[in-house]
Amino acid sequence: MLTKSIHSYNSRQTQTNKVKMSFKVFILISFLSINIHSILGQQGKVRCLFQDSIEHGYTCVLELMKSDSVNDDVEGVHLPGKTDEDVRRVEGNWQDLVNIPPLICNVYINTEDIDLNSCLIERVTESSFKGCKKLKSLKLERNHITQIDENSFLENPELENIELWSNQLTTLPGNLFINQKKLQNLAIDSNRIVNLPNNIFKSLRSLKTINLSENRIPALNHAWFETLDNLENLYLHFNQIEDLPVGIFTHMSKLTQFSIYSNRLRVIHSHSFGLHPTLQFAWLQMNQIEAIDEKFILNTSVSEISMNFNVCAHGSIVDNSFSRVIMRIALRTCFENYEKLMAGPLTKLLIDRDLSSKVNV
Structure with missing residues (x-):
């Protein structure tokens, strides 16, 4: 009887130890995932759900797939008769991107419209939109952007609309819009801007609307x-x-x-x-x-x-x-x-x- 009790106790203890070990492994994996996420800006594979409409044309609806690896390519199945070159719009609203995947403009080089609002994006870099030379409209509102590198839009001379409202910008680099001679609408409202460089809008001779409201100017x-x-x-x-x-x-x-x-x-x-x-x-x-x-x-x-x-x-x-x-x-x-x-x-x-x-x- 005593032997059975000891055996039963040992069995429960072994199960308890296994649970504790599994929990520790889970915590470790979660910790590593968080750190990988913070280093890479996003963790997992990027997938596109392709759609075609009269309003937006052929569109890639971006989705971040949680995975053990990060690919340099975009997954997804094109609609019949369509290829990467047919994509005219990329949208990824409410995705946890943190950083903008440069592969967007590496793969969909004919993109004219990018909408990445509410994606927790923190920074725009020189490589973010490099390759999208036909880009006309860029929407990055409702993110957490604190910094935009000076040459971020250098390779986007066709831009007509830029929306950066509701971010955390305090200023902008002086030559940010140096190549945006066709820009007509600029929205940088609802930020924390106190001051801007003298030459910030110098090249924007086609600008029709500028929104600087809800800042701290x-x-x-x-x-x-x-x-x-x-x-x-x-x-x-x-x-x-x-x-x-x-x-x-x-x-x-x-x-x-x-x-x-x-x-x-x-x-x-x-x-x-x-x-x-x-x-x-x-x-x-x-x-x-x-x-x-x-x-x-x-x-x-x-x-x-x-x-x-x-x-x-x-x-x-x-x-x-x-x-x-x-x-x-x-x-x-x-x-x-x-x-x-x-x-x-x-x-x-x-x-x-x-x-x-x-x-x-």
């Missing part, structure tokens, strides 16, 4: 915009901008939409814009605006100004008439304050208010 640099003659839409809302420099937008003869709400503006000078026959919409709400130069509306075709939650005016003002009667009435206090500002008294009032608020704090 305290001041605008005249050099950023000096070559953007064809710009139509400029979005600067949700930053920390306090002033619009003299002449900063005067050369933008095609500017139609201007958004700078939720900043720290106090005065709108006409000398920042000059003559703007195309400007139609100005969103200025949620600033601290106390004065506006009346020439700002007389020298433009602006038909809608949003002034909600400012000091000298409140509300959305729409006026399509040439004489701007409604705007003159609604913004009368702003215009009067501007005249006082130019004469001197309002300046002293603003200074006194600043000093008083600092004392109270």
Whole structure:
């Protein structure tokens, strides 16, 4: 009886030891997998699910397959009559890529559209899109990108659209867009940008829309915009901008939409814009605006100004008439304050208010 009990105990102990050993092996494998993942950027094989549609053309829907090895090739079965050269779009939304597999542009060299949003990507390198010389649209929004190497887009001269919004960028290299002479839309909003190099947008002479909103920009640099003659839409809302420099937008003869709400503006000078026959919409709400130069509306075709939650005016003002009667009435206090500002008294009032608020704090 005692012998049976000892045997039973030893058997259970052996099973327990096996379980413990299996658990240790599992932990070790998991640890190694995590480290391989962090080193390679992704672990496993890349597979494509091929689709064909009128909207996107022949598409590779990218999928990261967990595996013991990392291949330099893409797996997947083409649709009948199709080859790698027929692929026009690559998308890989919600994949845990970390780094962009260079093999995308090594294999699908005729790709025109790449959409890798929400893939936990942390960095864009010189090799990320090397080989995609026909690339027109690149979407990398909602990732964790903190760094983009200077020559990342050097081999993509056909780019017309770049979307980098909702990442963790604090700045960009000065020559990043040096070869993007056809770029029309650039979205780098919802990042952590404080400042940018002087020449960052110098080559973007075809740019029509730029979105710099929801960053941490305290001041605008005249050099950023000096070559953007064809710009139509400029979005600067949700930053920390306090002033619009003299002449900063005067050369933008095609500017139609201007958004700078939720900043720290106090005065709108006409000398920042000059003559703007195309400007139609100005969103200025949620600033601290106390004065506006009346020439700002007389020298433009602006038909809608949003002034909600400012000091000298409140509300959305729409006026399509040439004489701007409604705007003159609604913004009368702003215009009067501007005249006082130019004469001197309002300046002293603003200074006194600043000093008083600092004392109270």
